Amino acid sequence: MVDSMLRRLFISMVAICGFGSEAMATSEADLTAKFDHARSNYVEQNVEIIAKSKSPMGDFDMTLTMKSGVLADVSPNGDGAKIALTIDRAAMTFDSSMGASFFDSDLPDEEQSAQWEQILGPQVGATLEIEVDGKNNVVGCNGMDELVKKIDERAADNMFWGSERPKFTADRYQAQWHNQALSIFPGKTIKVGESWTAPYIEESAELKDFRLDCTYTLKSVSEKDGRKLAEIEFVGKLPEGRDKFEAEGMMPLSNIKFEKVSLTGKATIDVDRGELIRREDHAEVAYSGTMGQGESGPAMNTSRTAHRVYSVKSMADRSAEKEQNARITAEKRRKSEEAEALRRSKFAEVKNVDVSTAIRANPLGDGANWPQWGGPHGDFKASSTGLANSWPEGGPKKIWDRELGDGYSSIVSDGKRLYTMYRPVDEEKNKTDEIVVALDLETGETLWEHKYEAPYAEDTEVSFGRGPHSTPLIVGDRLFTVGSMVHLHCLDKNTGEVIWKRDLRKDLNASHMMYGYGASALAYGDTIVLPIGGPGQAVVAFNQSDGEVAWKYQDFGPTHASVFVINPDGTEQMVLFSAGEVVGMNPANGELYWRVEHPTQWGANISTPVWGEDGWLFIASAYGMGSRGIQLSTEDGKPVATEKWYNNKMKIHHGNAVRVGNFVYGASGDFGPVFFAAVNIETGELAWRDREIGKASSIYADGKMMILNESGTLYLTNPAPTGLKILGKMQVSDGRTWTVPTLVGKRLYIRDRKKIMALDLG
Numbered sequence: 001m002v003d004s005m006l007r008r009l010f011i012s013m014v015a016i017c018g019f020g021s022e023a024m025a026t027s028e029a030d031l032t033a034k035f036d037h038a039r040s041n042y043v044e045q046n047v048e049i050i051a052k053s054k055s056p057m058g059d060f061d062m063t064l065t066m067k068s069g070v071l072a073d074v075s076p077n078g079d080g081a082k083i084a085l086t087i088d089r090a091a092m093t094f095d096s097s098m099g100a101s102f103f104d105s106d107l108p109d110e111e112q113s114a115q116w117e118q119i120l121g122p123q124v125g126a127t128l129e130i131e132v133d134g135k136n137n138v139v140g141c142n143g144m145d146e147l148v149k150k151i152d153e154r155a156a157d158n159m160f161w162g163s164e165r166p167k168f169t170a171d172r173y174q175a176q177w178h179n180q181a182l183s184i185f186p187g188k189t190i191k192v193g194e195s196w197t198a199p200y201i202e203e204s205a206e207l208k209d210f211r212l213d214c215t216y217t218l219k220s221v222s223e224k225d226g227r228k229l230a231e232i233e234f235v236g237k238l239p240e241g242r243d244k245f246e247a248e249g250m251m252p253l254s255n256i257k258f259e260k261v262s263l264t265g266k267a268t269i270d271v272d273r274g275e276l277i278r279r280e281d282h283a284e285v286a287y288s289g290t291m292g293q294g295e296s297g298p299a300m301n302t303s304r305t306a307h308r309v310y311s312v313k314s315m316a317d318r319s320a321e322k323e324q325n326a327r328i329t330a331e332k333r334r335k336s337e338e339a340e341a342l343r344r345s346k347f348a349e350v351k352n353v354d355v356s357t358a359i360r361a362n363p364l365g366d367g368a369n370w371p372q373w374g375g376p377h378g379d380f381k382a383s384s385t386g387l388a389n390s391w392p393e394g395g396p397k398k399i400w401d402r403e404l405g406d407g408y409s410s411i412v413s414d415g416k417r418l419y420t421m422y423r424p425v426d427e428e429k430n431k432t433d434e435i436v437v438a439l440d441l442e443t444g445e446t447l448w449e450h451k452y453e454a455p456y457a458e459d460t461e462v463s464f465g466r467g468p469h470s471t472p473l474i475v476g477d478r479l480f481t482v483g484s485m486v487h488l489h490c491l492d493k494n495t496g497e498v499i500w501k502r503d504l505r506k507d508l509n510a511s512h513m514m515y516g517y518g519a520s521a522l523a524y525g526d527t528i529v530l531p532i533g534g535p536g537q538a539v540v541a542f543n544q545s546d547g548e549v550a551w552k553y554q555d556f557g558p559t560h561a562s563v564f565v566i567n568p569d570g571t572e573q574m575v576l577f578s579a580g581e582v583v584g585m586n587p588a589n590g591e592l593y594w595r596v597e598h599p600t601q602w603g604a605n606i607s608t609p610v611w612g613e614d615g616w617l618f619i620a621s622a623y624g625m626g627s628r629g630i631q632l633s634t635e636d637g638k639p640v641a642t643e644k645w646y647n648n649k650m651k652i653h654h655g656n657a658v659r660v661g662n663f664v665y666g667a668s669g670d671f672g673p674v675f676f677a678a679v680n681i682e683t684g685e686l687a688w689r690d691r692e693i694g695k696a697s698s699i700y701a702d703g704k705m706m707i708l709n710e711s712g713t714l715y716l717t718n719p720a721p722t723g724l725k726i727l728g729k730m731q732v733s734d735g736r737t738w739t740v741p742t743l744v745g746k747r748l749y750i751r752d753r754k755k756i757m758a759l760d761l762g
Contacts, residue, residue, distance in 0.1 A: 027192050029221045029230045033136050033185040034274025035074055035081030042088070042318045044069045044311055051304035067091040067104075069318070079134025086127045088318070090120040101602075106325040109332050118155035118599070119164075126150065136182050141170040162624070183214070184232065184267055184276060190218045200236050200263070212236035212263055221271070228271040236263030236283075260286040260303075279310045369415045370742045371474040373520035374608060375699065378564050380658045382701040382743045387761045388728075389704070391716055395730025399747070400444040401757035404437075406430060408518075410471045411742040411749045411756070414493065417441055418742075418749060419479055420756070421468040431456060434468055434483045438496060441744070444758060448496035454485045457505075461514050465736070465753060469518035473528065475544060480528050484516030488530070490547060500547040508532055508540065511558040518606075520562040524574070524587050531576055533558025539576055539590050553590025556583065560606040560654075568615040569634040575617070579603025582619050584632070584639055594632075594641040600625040607652040607666075610659045616681045617641070618659065620652040622670035627651070629684050645684030650677060655697045656740055658705065663687060665705065665719050667696045676707065676724060690724045697740040706748060706761070712737045714750065714759075732757065 049064040069089040075082050091104035094116070103116035105124045126147045131140035148168050155161035183198035190196065200214035214236040221230050238261050265281025286303040313321070374380050388396065405422035412419050418439040423430045434454040438447040456462065467484035479493040486504040491497065504510035510517070510532045521528045527541040527550045538554035554576075561577035565587050574587035580603060584593040598605060600623040610618040611632075620627035626648035630641050650668045657666030659681060668677045668689070675689035676696060696709040700719075704727070707715040712733030718725040735752035742749040746762035 026221045026223075026228070028189055029218065029228065029269075029271045030189045031185050031218070031230060031269060031271065032187050032274055033182050033276075035076060035083075035132060036274075038073075038075045039273075040074070040315070041072045042069060042313045042315055043072050044313055044318075045308065047306065047308045049304060049306045051302065053300055053302045063093075063095045065093045069313075077131065080132045080136075080139070083130045083132065084127050085130065087123045087125065090123055092116060092120065106322065107329055109329045116160075119151055119161050122150040122154050123147065132182075136185070136187070144168060144170045160624075184216060184234075184269070184279075185274070186216070192218050192220060194218055199239075211239060212261070213239045214263065219266075227273075229277075230269040230271050232267045232269065234263075234265050234267070234281075237261065256287055256289040258285070258287045260284060276310075277312060280308065282307050369474075370411070370413045370744050372412060372523070373410065373471040373473070373562050374564075374656075375743070378608075379610065380656055380699045380740065382699065384701040384743055384745055386746060387702040387704055388716075391728025391730065395714070395728065395732075395759075396716075396748075397760040399442075399758040399760055401755055402444045403754060404751060404756040405435070406466055406753050407468045407751075408465060408739050408753075409468045410740050411751060412472050412474055413441065413742065413744045413749070414474050415441075415744065417447060417493070418444075419472045419474065419493065420751065421470070421472065421481055421483065423466050423468065425754070430466055434485075434487070436472065436479070436481050436489065436491060436496065438493070439756070441747075444756065450489070450491055450496045450498065452483075452487060452489070452501075454483045454487050456485065456516075457512055459514070460484075460512060460516060462516075464515060467516040467518075469516055471520040473521040473523060475523045475528070478544065480521045480523075480544075482517060482519070482521060482530065484518075485512050486510040486517045488521075488542070488547065490544070502542075502547050504530075504532065508537060508552075509534060513558055513560060518560045522563050522565065522574075524565055529563055529574070529587070531556075531559050531561070531563055531578070533579075538578065539563060539574070539585065541590070551589050554583070554585065554592060556581070557603055560604065561608055564608070564611075566611050566617075566632070568611075568613070568632040568639070571634055571639050573632075573639050575609060575611070577605045577607075577609050577619060579605060582609060582617070582628075582630070582641075584641060593639040596628065596630055596641050596643050598625065598628060606654045608656055610657050610664050612659055612681070618657065618664050618679075618681055620650055620657060620666070620668075622651040622653040625651065627679065627684070629681060644682075647679060647684040647686070649686055650679045650684075653695065654738065655695060658698055658700045660700060660705075660719060661721070663719075663721050665698065665724075667693065667698075667709075669695065678719065678721065678724075680721075687721050688723050692726070693724075697738070699741055699743055701743055706741060706743070708732070708737050708741050708750065710737055712752065714741075714748075716761075730759075732759070 045068050047066045051062045068091065071086040071088050073084040089105055091106065094101045101116055103120050104110060128141065128143040130138060133139050151161060183200065186196040195215050195217040197213055197215050200212045214234050216232050216234040219231045219233050221228065238258065263281060263283045265279065267279040268277050270277050283306045288299060288301045290299060369376060372378060375382055405424050407422040409421035418441055421434060421436050424433055432453055432455045433451055436450045439445065440447055469484060470482040473480040474493060477493055478499065479491045481489045488502045488504055490499040492499060505512060519531050521530050526544050528544055529539060529541045531538060532540045535555050537552040538556035540552040541550040543550050556578035559578045563574055563576050565572055565574050572587055573584040573593055576583050576585060580599040581595050581597045583595045585591060586593065598619055600621045602623060604623045605621045607620055615632040617630040617632055618627065626646060627650040628643055629645045631644050632639065632641050651670060652666050652668060653670045655667050657664050662681050663678045664681055665678050668675050674695040675691055676693040677689040678687040680687060693707055693715060694709050696707050698705050698707040705717045705719045707717055712731055712735060714730045714732045715726055716728040718727060732750055733752040735754050737752045739751050746760060748759045748761050750757050
């Protein structure tokens with residue numbers, strides 16, 4: 001996509017448009033590109049690309065709109081010319097089944113995508129100098145290395161940049177610039193009605209060197225406002241016998257077969273100045289191929305349309321546009337500051353939440369339970385003792401197992417019952433129903449169920465499972481649950497009866513996060529708190545008694561990660577790991593204390609951060625990012641956060657991490673090799689990496705770590721700064737085991753997408 005954007009920036013050496021009344025028409029024109037005098041133009045390009053792909057991995061739809069502009073300074077150079085293209089604006093909106101993102105260098109105060117800012121931001125102001133000889137052949141392209149270096153400094157670990165960077169070569173851009181900008185000129189006198197042909201490189205995100213034969217026809221020549229203008233129409237088709245192209249990008253294809261290829265367009269040339277001043281084209285491509293190498297791989301079908309308009313504005317028009325955008329930005333900033341001042345004035349009137357009965361670290365207050373996401377204290381550690389130091393060959397004793405249903409919701413317990421959520425195995429009911437279930441701790445038998453309708457939104461991606469993903473929360477005699485479609489329930493934990501319920505998509509326009517909502521509720525005071533996302537409601541607190549909104553605040557986008565409360569230096573603060581940053585807030589009202597940026601592709605910060613009483617906060621994510629160590633402290637009575645280190649080698653995908661002493665342990669990696677690793681919380685240095693376990697989740701108790709990998713192998717280990725000692729292992733499932741285990745006393749509870757079981761670790 002970035003490749004396509006820059007490619008278009010090089011294609012048009014244009015003049016200031018001037019359209020007026022038609023004076024006369026002529027029957028021919030000398031259509032030769034000319035660079036015989038100095039000139040400066042502003043080239044604007046607007047593009048919309050719609051792509052759809054179908055494969056066994058799922059369907060993928062994408063709409064990409066781009067607005068870009070360059071200042072084009074042309075100067076004669078011997079018989080040829082030098083053209084300096086300075087990137088003046090880069091804007092794009094990316095909307096797909098995997099999420100949406102936006103960036104516009106003209107509107108810096110809008111909610112921008114950090115991933116695209118890393119790639120597009122460094123381009124603004126960069127200059128690329130194209131050299132053309134007397135025969136209009138491109139002989140040089142200067143500035144590409146400097147541009148790549150600038151982007152690389154900002155986006156070295158950005159997955160989008162990683163897939164586009166190999167395309168940033170001078171040779172490639174010279175060929176593409178020459179083909180699209182100059183091939184429209186036949187270099188001779190053409191009569192109206194005559195046609196000529198030239199090769200054309202159609203822009204494709206997947207197909208390398210996708211060349212078409214283009215036939216151009218001179219439709220008319222006329223005088224307008226003292227300029228001789230040639231109007232041209234053109235069509236493109238695949239070259240005879242040329243129907244195979246190499247595919248590249250994140251999903252390489254082989255055995256490509258085209259079902260449809262078309263290109264139509266029109267252009268306007270200033271004949272006397274030898275300049276292309278407008279071009280508009282529409283392309284459609286549909287093809288199929290085999291994913292990977294060979295003929296036996298899964299098939300993918302792709303279709304895409306692209307509509308592009310390349311034109312020019314006067315420098316005065318561009319200046320006026322920039323001034324207007326600056327006014328929009330200033331007005332947005334003013335309104336934001338006024339809203340912030342109003343909120344702060346309201347804070348002064350709000351009494352502090354009564355935390356004498358606040359339920360923060362452990363909602364149940366005793367040791368033999370696992371009442372919330374992350375366990376008794378939200379850190380995936382339990383106070384259990386007497387766990388076995390090794391396992392027999394067959395693994396620990398299985399107390400019971402039973403069929404359950406689909407979902408990744410982890411298990412909570414009050415020491416008497418188990419609670420979790422699932423969708424029925426029945427395919428049709430699986431699409432509509434969600435179930436909250438209470439199980440007998442000793443036998444696994446169902447004590448009660450609450451079923452409700454929660455049909456999936458049409459744009460929900462279910463290829464990795466329909467959920468539910470969120471973990472229930474036990475507070476006293478109440479159970480709070482959040483489903484994949486953001487249905488919030490408060491149930492009587494003893495009977496399953498509904499105390500109150502809310503549809504947060506309907507009530508608050510909450511996002512279901514493409515794959516289904518996954519954050520878990522936090523109890524604080526007499527409220528429960530959820531990250532919802534959106535203007536003024538990044539975090540929302542609901543009254544436990546009736547579900548009414550107690551407060552909502554901040555403008556961060558939706559997130560997969562759950563909020564939690566910590567207390568460094570005696571000041572309570574709520575931590576939110578949002579789509580592009582981690583922030584600390586006042587848990588009583590959501591007032592922002594501090595913010596540290598941490599952007600990833602698609603805003604996918606999933607793993608729960610790790611914290612300690614010493615003020616260290618550890619955050620990590622995959623998708624081109626890594627991990628950070630943040631020191632929390634207090635200055636002048638206010639909480640502050642200072643980033644101490646960044647490590648791009650520790651990348652936690654959707655699992656969890658556990659801190660023991662000064663080290664954080666977790667599975668690092670996403671779509672490539674995954675290692676179980678240890679990182680020093682104070683320095684960010686990796687102590688070791690273990691290859692055996694792979695992607696996994698883990699919990700810690702009694703000096704031992706229980707690790708469950710995604711392939712269903714459970715490990716008993718002893719983690720240390722010097723390495724990971726495996727004390728035993730057991731194959732507990734042949735399904736996808738992404739759910740974090742639950743430990744209650746000496747009982748370990750595990751579920752996959754079909755079953756739930758209890759093991760005795762004593």
